[in-house]
Amino acid sequence: MKCRVCRGPAVIDVRRHNANFCEEHFLRLCRNQVERAIEQHRMLSSGDRVLVAVSGGKDSLAVWDILLELGYQVDGLYLGLGIDGYSGRSEAYARAFAKDRGLSLEVVDLPADYGYDIPNGARAARRVPCSACGLSKRHLFDEAARRGNYDALVTGHNLDDEAAVLLGNVLRWQGEYLGRQQPVLPAGEGFPRKVKPLVRLGERETAAYCVLRGIEYVVEECPMAEGNRHLGYKEALNAIEERSPGTKHDFYFGFLDRAADRFVPVVAEERGAVGSCVRCGAPANAEICAFCRLVERAGGRAPEAGTDVPLLLGRPPTGGVS
Ligand code: AMP
Ligand code: FES
Ligand code: ZN
Ligand code: ZN
Numbered sequence: 001m002k003c004r005v006c007r008g009p010a011v012i013d014v015r016r017h018n019a020n021f022c023e024e025h026f027l028r029l030c031r032n033q034v035e036r037a038i039e040q041h042r043m044l045s046s047g048d049r050v051l052v053a054v055s056g057g058k059d060s061l062a063v064w065d066i067l068l069e070l071g072y073q074v075d076g077l078y079l080g081l082g083i084d085g086y087s088g089r090s091e092a093y094a095r096a097f098a099k100d101r102g103l104s105l106e107v108v109d110l111p112a113d114y115g116y117d118i119p120n121g122a123r124a125a126r127r128v129p130c131s132a133c134g135l136s137k138r139h140l141f142d143e144a145a146r147r148g149n150y151d152a153l154v155t156g157h158n159l160d161d162e163a164a165v166l167l168g169n170v171l172r173w174q175g176e177y178l179g180r181q182q183p184v185l186p187a188g189e190g191f192p193r194k195v196k197p198l199v200r201l202g203e204r205e206t207a208a209y210c211v212l213r214g215i216e217y218v219v220e221e222c223p224m225a226e227g228n229r230h231l232g233y234k235e236a237l238n239a240i241e242e243r244s245p246g247t248k249h250d251f252y253f254g255f256l257d258r259a260a261d262r263f264v265p266v267v268a269e270e271r272g273a274v275g276s277c278v279r280c281g282a283p284a285n286a287e288i289c290a291f292c293r294l295v296e297r298a299g300g301r302a303p304e305a306g307t308d309v310p311l312l313l314g315r316p317p318t319g320g321v322s
Contacts, residue, residue, distance in 0.1 A: 012208050015245035023212050030209045033200040034066045041183045043195040048151040050074040051192075053141050054097070054105070056090030056218040059156030061097050062206040063198050065213060067154065068101075074154070077144050079137060080109035082117025083224060090218045097215065106148070108140055116300030118224065124298040129224035132294060139282060139291035145192035158198040158206055163248040164233040166255055179263035183256070190276070190283040202248070 001010040003022035010020035014029070021029055038044050050067065054060040054076045067074045078094040081087050091107065098105035111117045116124075122132035145153040162181070169177045187193040198206060210217050225231065240247050276282065277289035280302060284290070295302060 011212070012205075014205065016202070016241075016249055018245070027209065027212060030062070030201060030205060031066055031069060034063070034197045035070060037183060037197050037200045038070075038195075041195075041199075043184045043193075043197055044072060044152055046071070048072065049149070050152050050154055051077055051145050051148060051150040052154040053077050053079070053137070053156075054094045055079075055156070056093035057156065058207045058210045058215075058217045058219075059158050059161075059198055059203065061093070061156075061215050061217050062201075062209045062213075063154060063156045064097070064103075065215060066209075067197065068103075074103075075148070075150075076103060076105040077141065078105060078107045079140055080107065080111070081133060081136070082109075082111040083119065083222065086218075086220065086223055089220070093216060093218045106144060108144065110136065110300075113303050114295055114300045116295060116298035121294055121298035121300070122224075125294050127294075128228070130228055130230075133224070135290055135294060139289070141194075142191055143280075143282060146190065150192055151187075152193040152195050154195050154197060156198055156206075157196040158201050158203050159248055159252060160203045160234055160237070162196070162199055163237055163252045164230055166252055167233045167237060168229060175263050178260070181255075182260065188283075199252070200249075 001013065001020045002008065003010045003025050004017075004019040005025040005028075006022060008022045011023050012026050013020045014026075017029075044050060044067075050072050052060060052064045052067065052074050054064060056078070064074060064076060076094065076098055078091055080091055094105060095107075097103070110121075118129055118133045118136070121127075121136070122129040125132055127135075141153055141155075144150075162183075166178075166181060168174075169181060183196045183199045185191075185194040201209075209215075237248055237251075274283050274285050275287075277284040277292055278287050279292040280289060282289050282291065288296075292302065
């Protein structure tokens with residue numbers, strides 16, 4: 001097995017590109033793919049202050065590392081979800097990555113700062129854990145980006161994630177979700193720009209990237225996600241990809257090139273006028289935002305103003321949704 005670029009011994013095959021790569025050229029491929037995604041979708045500009053949401057897993061640590069290599073100024077945000085054992089282990093990897101490199105990592109902890117955790121919050125709100133988790137993450141990512149005045153919020157969603165979400169949305173023709181399924185969502189009033197620089201890399205590649213760069217990450221998957229639909233879509237796509245390498249890429253980028261535009265009006269239509277939550281000040285469609293309702297039902301509380309996680313109360317009303 002020889003490297004496509006230098007003909008030296010290869011360490012990995014990337015079937016989607018029908019090519020093998022040595023360590024140096026594989027790492028370069030990963031950086032190039034991220035650079036290309038950033039340029040093609042106008043995700044970031046050189047002076048941007050960037051906040052990356054890091055879960056302690058391979059994708060978010062890889063994207064943090066690559067963005068730093070590309071010269072961006074990037075801080076991290078870790079959200080402790082209070083999932084027994086798993087959350088503590090994930091946090092340790094995120095903290096170790098930041099500490100070893102002298103990077104800034106903000107840690108927001110649901111049990112300590114908001115008085116609830118995902119398993120209890122989901123039960124109390126009668127939501128499946130991943131739904132309570134997604135709602136909490138979206139809200140707290142936006143809030144942290146606003147608080148820190150960041151230009152963009154980065155997540156580690158990769159090609160496998162995006163193709164699986166797309167499949168789920170297409171199977172049910174969920175127009176609003178399809179209209180939002182973009183690698184970059186522009187900033188709205190009260191919302192940071194949200195970008196996914198890993199959309200051109202698969203999870204096998206981000207895992208290999210971490211191993212080759214000596215980045216340690218939490219390997220186990222979230223125990224609450226076991227058996228959920230999303231994992232089923234990933235498995236189905238993996239079976240197809242195995243037979244026809246490149247299908248995931250064509251599915252996702254074909255959607256962006258040829259179909260995504262058709263769903264944008266659906267989003268505009270469904271956005272409607274919004275105000276701001278009377279409790280936390282975040283943009284909301286109702287008097288109290290979905291996050292504050294979840295916290296209330298779960299028996300939690302918003303942090304006191306002046307603590308590490310300041311409330312946004314008293315902010316001028318904002319509008320627009322991401
Ligand atoms: P997931 O929804 O678990 O597939 O994660 C998607 C992305 O969300 C990750 O790549 C991270 O960027 C971010 N993320 C997930 N969990 C956390 C967390 N606990 N804290 C901060 N960011 C997270
Ligand atoms: Fe959200 Fe597991 S990471 S439910
Ligand atoms: Zn090479
Ligand atoms: Zn609120």
